[in-house]
Amino acid sequence: MRPPSGTDTAMHPPHRLELRGLAKRFGPVAAAADVAFDVEPGRVTGFLGPNGSGKTTTLRMLLGLVKPDAGTALIGGRAYRDLPAPARTVGAALEAKGLHPARSGRDHLRVHAAFLGLGDARVDAVLEQTGIADAARRRAGGYSTGMRQRLNLATALLGDPPVLVLDEPTNGLDPAGIAWLRALLKGLAAEGRTVLVASHVLAEAERLVDDVVVMHRGRIAATGPLAAFTRRGPLEDAFLDLTGAPA
């Protein structure tokens, strides 16, 4: 079914993410084991964990990019592969790679937009929204890391999705860029969208998220509202307690 062109101005129904018993092994490595948590619409959820704790693997299972050995991941009650319009339901920005260096940022977005049945007006809207309109006609190969990150986010936003899944979206952003992204993501959540952000930058997460999910060694170590993690001090203290890392 081909989606209509143009953008949706009507608000989408809220989409809760429900992960249940997800497991994935890569040879001897249990990248994820019995992973279960919910992500609520209208909130920014920080998916936190040390390097190699299994966050990206979990996100890839949620997005149907990796087949779990066990468990389910539902987006508004359906697995990603069963969504009628997946790219209009979930905007995902995992790693800022796969950009054709000779193609301009705008052309990159136009390719994705055509795939979604969207026109250039939507491309221009997300270029404005992500602050890269001025660089849009330059070749993406010359973009800074922060600009590539913004283009990646613009791609995720193209389909005006009710769900956003972002892996380390502040990588490469300067302090003004980080503050800008924070305001953008909080605004998207305030519109009722479900925003899941994987990060290991705890000071940033503390200023952004409403809810926290901590993953450690492939398992969920704790979940809850941010306030539950910051009662005794900075989020970093609770995080280091949970993940056993030296202070």
Ligand SMILES: Nc1ncnc2c1ncn2[C@@H]1O[C@H](COP(=O)(O)OP(=O)(O)OP(=O)(O)O)[C@@H](O)[C@H]1O
């Ligand atoms: N395709 C793969 N093949 C083999 N091992 C993998 C693969 N993908 C992930 N792993 C392993 O699974 C574990 C979890 O990795 P994952 O990338 O999910 O962690 P992460 O929490 O996202 O880490 P980071 O914060 O460093 O990005 C690691 O030990 C990693 O080496």
